[in-house]
Amino acid sequence: MTSATERCGSETETSASLPLEFEAFFLTNQLRMLKYAVSSGLDRSTAEEAVSDAFVALYTRWDHVLTLTNPVAYLYATVRHSVIDHFRRQRREQLLRARTEETAESEPIEEPDHSRIELLQLIDRLPLRQREIVTLLVAGLDYQEIADMLAIKLSTVRVHLHAARRRLAALLAE
Structure with missing residues (x-):
């Protein structure tokens, strides 16, 4: 590189x-x-x-x-x-x-x-914290690493991921 x-x-x-x-x-x-x-x-x-x-x-x-x-x-x-x-x-x-x-x-x-491009564009429509967490998860970090990086609790990571998945499902249904 x-x-x-x-x-x-x-x-x-x-x-x-x-x-x-x-x-x-x-x-x-x-x-x-x-x-x-x-x-x-x-x-x-x-x-x-x-x-x-x-x-x-x-x-x-x-x-x-x-x-x-x-x-x-x-x-x-x-x-x-x-x-x-x-x-x-x-x-x-x-x-x-x-x-x-x-x-x-x-x-x-x-x-x-195109589905990958569309998914990236949908992720951009998530609220900032959800977008950060989903992006870090896609990049290969586990839940604990994400929690440590963002200085939040592990349970908060799970809550945001759950909300992000629901929001992405709703956006895909549009």
Whole structure:
């Protein structure tokens, strides 16, 4: 995966310009975000690109991120949006290739997983706390890790997940 240093400039240039807090945040969360992007349906190289894009976007708003109570949840949301953007970009590229193909015998275009994209968009419609918990669960954290990360009780995690599942079921029924 591209490191924060590679994405933001050369080693000597960024060692003085990247805040140490950002470097530490990047190193701490890079692998988890990559796993999350891959679990969302992207291939590894595209997932690496999506995560790199998310970290670059996060870096441009780093002063704001430092004021948040949960910057990791903000990072998850940024990666989720980056993943959705990559699905959209892939779809546009596929449509463009299909239009420019001259032969009718070209290989069929592989459709992106629209249900996964729709689910990510529905998760975005959840209240903030439910969205954070669902995102962390999808990323592979267990209930106790989520409780520890968000500084809430384990039972609160369960209550929010139950409410999120009910809300998602209602949104799917619309």
